[in-house]
Amino acid sequence: MGLAENLDALLVKFDITQEALARIAGCSPSSVHRWRHGAQMRSDYLRRICDAFDLNEDDLLSDKYGLAAKEHGRVPDGAIKPYASEPAYAPLLGRVHAGEAQEPDVLQDAIPVPYEIIKRHPQGYFLQVEGDCMDNVYPEGCYILIDPEQRPSNGSIAVVSIDGADYVMRRLYRGANTLILSPDSHNTEHEDMVFAATTEHTVEFHGTVVWFQASKDME
Numbered sequence: 001m002g003l004a005e006n007l008d009a010l011l012v013k014f015d016i017t018q019e020a021l022a023r024i025a026g027c028s029p030s031s032v033h034r035w036r037h038g039a040q041m042r043s044d045y046l047r048r049i050c051d052a053f054d055l056n057e058d059d060l061l062s063d064k065y066g067l068a069a070k071e072h073g074r075v076p077d078g079a080i081k082p083y084a085s086e087p088a089y090a091p092l093l094g095r096v097h098a099g100e101a102q103e104p105d106v107l108q109d110a111i112p113v114p115y116e117i118i119k120r121h122p123q124g125y126f127l128q129v130e131g132d133c134m135d136n137v138y139p140e141g142c143y144i145l146i147d148p149e150q151r152p153s154n155g156s157i158a159v160v161s162i163d164g165a166d167y168v169m170r171r172l173y174r175g176a177n178t179l180i181l182s183p184d185s186h187n188t189e190h191e192d193m194v195f196a197a198t199t200e201h202t203v204e205f206h207g208t209v210v211w212f213q214a215s216k217d218m219e
Helices: 003-013 018-025 029-035 043-053 057-061 067-071 115-120
Strands: 089-097 106-112 125-130 143-147 157-162 166-174 178-182 193-196 203-213
Touching: 003 018, 003 029, 003 057, 003 067, 018 029, 018 043, 018 203, 043 057, 043 115, 057 067, 089 143, 089 166, 115 203, 166 203
Parallel strands: 089 125
Antiparallel strands: 089 106, 125 143, 143 203, 157 166, 157 203, 166 178, 178 193
């Protein structure tokens, strides 16, 4: 089965839905459905999923060495056996607005996260999403894991502060003399926030979104 069986194993292992996996890959849920029924996966989707879950390509593509074989004890003799996933948590530090920039609330809590994810992002922390500016990717109310040490590439989703106080989550694009914070939403009223090199505003990067977890009332 290869990819199809390994994707089923991934959903069970990390306790996520097909829709959540689609958001991580940056595709539609129907694409994930097709992969689980024999369709091939594009290399950019494969890379995003591997990066998010700290996997290699064999974990998703291989019959003999993939996640399904590991989870069901079918790994050939001499191969490395899987270890049980450990429980892990990351702090929930506040809320971030996916819309107009504003001062974030401060919360005191902890959110469960797969050990494999927090191992890769040990300084990671959660923020809860408010607003619909990024709801094509992260629905309002979910928890996004931020890695403050991972610099965003063009198109990454990042959390930034504006003028040292107001925080916002957007897709980040850098030009030669321009910074663009772009929405990813079904709501067409949201517009790009554009900052030229000569602007009087200060935009400070606070981290890249590397994972998300649905809130309890969304599970």
